[in-house]
Amino acid sequence: MADSFTLPLRPLVEKRERPDTLPVEIAQINSQWGSFRDVNEDVLRARIEEEKERDGVLEAEEREKNGAEFDMTERLEQLYKRRAEITQFAMQAHMETMFALDFVSLVLSKHAPRQAETSMSAFLKQVAPLGSLDTEVVSPRPKPETASKDVSAVSRGWRIQNFNAAANKLLNAAARLEGEVASETRYWNETLAVKDKGWKVSRLPRERQALGVQYGFLEATPVFRDRGLASLLRAEDGALLLDRGLVASQARFVRVRVKQNGGVSGGSTLTHPGYNIGESIEGRILQARDAVYEEELFHELVREARLMATYGVTLRQDLIRIPAADDLEIVLDLVDATEATFHSGPESSQHDSLLADGLAHSIRLLLAYAHRQNLRRRTQVPPPLTPKKRTTPEYHLLRPALAYLQHMSSVRWLESFLEDIFGVLRSAGLETSGYNADVFETWKRPHASRSAPVEAVIEQFLTPIESTFTGKLLTPQSSFTITVRTSLSSPPFGTNFDVSFDFSKYPDLKSPGRLGVEDEVQVALTHLLLLDIVSMISSDDLFALTADGKDPKDTRRWEAVYPHLGELLLSSSNPEKHQKMKVTISRQGLSVETYLVRNIDGIGRGAWELRSTHPQAKTWKSPSSTDKQAEQPSLIEFVSAETSAPADER
Known part of the structure; x- marks a missing residue:
């Protein structure tokens, strides 16, 4: 329909004379123009010039659009016509509404004149007096008896149907309520069962x-x-x-x-x-x-x-x-x-x-x-607050297990080494008491702790692990102690060997102390046992055993000339008949070699030693060696035989 138009049904929003309060306007001015302190004549003139320049630009743009305004003339005329139609339609609707209101007010003036007078127009009050129009109810024609019965039957049917529907709804609600009660009962019973079993x-x-x-x-x-x-x-x-x-x-x-x-x-x-x-x-x-x-x-x-x-x-x-x-x-x-x-x-x-x-x-x-x-x-008192954020430290889960494995590996290596090297001494006929191992002694010590027994056991597992190896040497009142300590939680980290000596023959011999490499421990113990064997060969007990009832003046004895190198000297009256002994020991075996040296004092080294061409040597290997060993004299028997042998037989 060409003449159709759209009529808005919402009321127009009237703007207030002052939309904002004065403080809001002041705040807006401060945010847009700055503080009033900064406003002066120069600033205002500069603002006015900017507005003029901007208005000039806008006027130029409007001139460019004048050509398009000529096309809008017809549209404006059509808009004015539609506006007049809307106004006429609104006025007509208003008049019809006022006529209806006057009619209702005139009817009500018969029974409530004061209330009806307030809604009547002035023209109606002048033309028609109050109460001049009234209404009455006209009695309808009596219905036949059959129609009354039909209405009664229909009414009764509707009531029965409504009662049945209400009964069905009540039954359904009761069944649903019963199901909800059973469901809630089961839910809460299982919830209480979970709580009774200790869950929060x-x-x-x-x-x-x-x-x-x-x-x-x-x-x-x-x-x-x-x-x-x-x-x-x-x-x-x-x-x-x-x-x-x-x-x-x-x-x-x-x-x-x-x-x-x-x-x-x-x-x-x-x-x-x-x-x-x-x-x-x-x-x-x-x-x-x-x-x-x-x-x-x-x-x-x-x-x-x-x-x-x-x-x-x-x-x-x-x-x-x-x-x-x-x-x-x-x-x-x-x-x-x-x-x-x-x-x-x-x-x-x-x-x-x-x-x-x-x-x-x-x-x-x-x-x-x-x-x-x-x-x-x-649960303890928290520490003082600091600006630095406290980080959560990593738990020690792998460190104790890795420390145990490393310590066990080091202990097994040390046991294997001591077993081999003491087996070499036993194969040489040397009576040795061996060594004593106290593995994981830190876990065997009584640990005083205020914690629960379970926590005390874990605390022992987190402490550094220590094992101690002690042994006596061939030299009387001489011993060694090796403490194996492993810790990955506190310094010194890793596995360390604390080696200490108590050597009566060489009281000035210093212990190596803390060692971190297994090869260093092996070298230190091997050197200690070499000194022990040299000390035993040059001791008075072995000299008395070698003399075998002879005059001590006629019996020669071995003297340790280079004990740290395992060299001993058996002096002779002939300067070219000095006899020398070379002792070497390792975990694979013990070797003793004797030979003549033809120099003045017999203690020369290197090219000045002038060894004989027919040395005497013996080797004793570890029992764990795969090589078959023939029965051979012990070290003491070999030393006694070399001591009592005349130098002229060399």
């Missing part, structure tokens, strides 16, 4: 109308502490559902594997079977708790492994590799419960499997100990 049930922090169960650990890091709270939802039948949120549906565990020579030789096993989602609510809570605990454990292991690069610990493809020995490597990773079990292979070893299980148990116990330490720090 409380309202959710952000949803006060919902309940949640705290299955995580409150002393964990904030990331895993927040994930340890899950809401308890209700199913349609009232069963309790655990909203696990970010927890994975499949249980995950930290797996520990031991590799020997590049092949897997042992692995940890699960301490309990995996939980099924279809089991009881407690099983699902336990599964969620273990999953969060294992994820936090692996997270803390990764954090600690990043700081242990100096010990050879590496991170590769979510694997933590720990070099425990030359051919032994520990691998840790986070896998699903279906992959957490270790499948024994041809290279599997029961010892390595026990080692993996022990390591798996130890890292979990250490994480629980760290949680208890966090609780203890949280």
